[in-house]
Amino acid sequence: MCTAIITADTLTRFEHNPVRFGLVPARFSLGFLAFAAALLFVGAVSVYDGYLVLRTGNEITHYEKNPVGLFLIEHNHGDPTVFLMAKAMGTVFVLAALAALYRRSRRIAVPVASALMLFQAGLLIFLERAGG
Numbered sequence: 001m002c003t004a005i006i007t008a009d010t011l012t013r014f015e016h017n018p019v020r021f022g023l024v025p026a027r028f029s030l031g032f033l034a035f036a037a038a039l040l041f042v043g044a045v046s047v048y049d050g051y052l053v054l055r056t057g058n059e060i061t062h063y064e065k066n067p068v069g070l071f072l073i074e075h076n077h078g079d080p081t082v083f084l085m086a087k088a089m090g091t092v093f094v095l096a097a098l099a100a101l102y103r104r105s106r107r108i109a110v111p112v113a114s115a116l117m118l119f120q121a122g123l124l125i126f127l128e129r130a131g132g
Contacts, residue, residue, distance in 0.1 A: 031110070035102055038113040039095055045120040046091040052127060053080050053087075063130070 053060050060080050064070050072083040098116070102109035 031106065035106075035110060035113055038117045039098060041117055042113075042120045043091060043095055045124050046087070049123065049127060050084050050087060053084060 053064075056063055058078055061070060061073055061078065064073065064083075069083050069087075072086060073080050076082045094116070098109060098113055101112065
């Protein structure tokens with residue numbers, strides 16, 4: 001049989017350090033949330049880019065600047081399905097690699113994710129200016 005004693009001292013220590021006492025898991029620290037937001041932003045920009053590919057339809061060959069993307073679209077007779085699948089697989093791979101890197105070394109993962117987020121922000125700006 002196990003008994004637990006809760007005292008006022010236990011409750012005050014609990015309020016000052018909620019991570020230590022299990023109220024907030026340590027993985028949900030501010031650093032983790034910032035890293036997760038960076039990954040979410042990268043994924044969202046990638047999804048938006050894919051949406052724009054679908055929205056332009058057959059005219060994507062006029063707008064796509066990536067030579068590998070153009071090759072995949074032309075190889076599939078103008079249908080961007082293969083291009084979108086390769087793009088999605090690449091995004092999933094990069095996000096999974098960043099998550100694994102974060103578990104292994106946060107010191108390296110945060111600058112890498114930050115650089116990728118800045119690159120995706122530049123891509124988003126380019127997509128918006130090109131469309132307007």
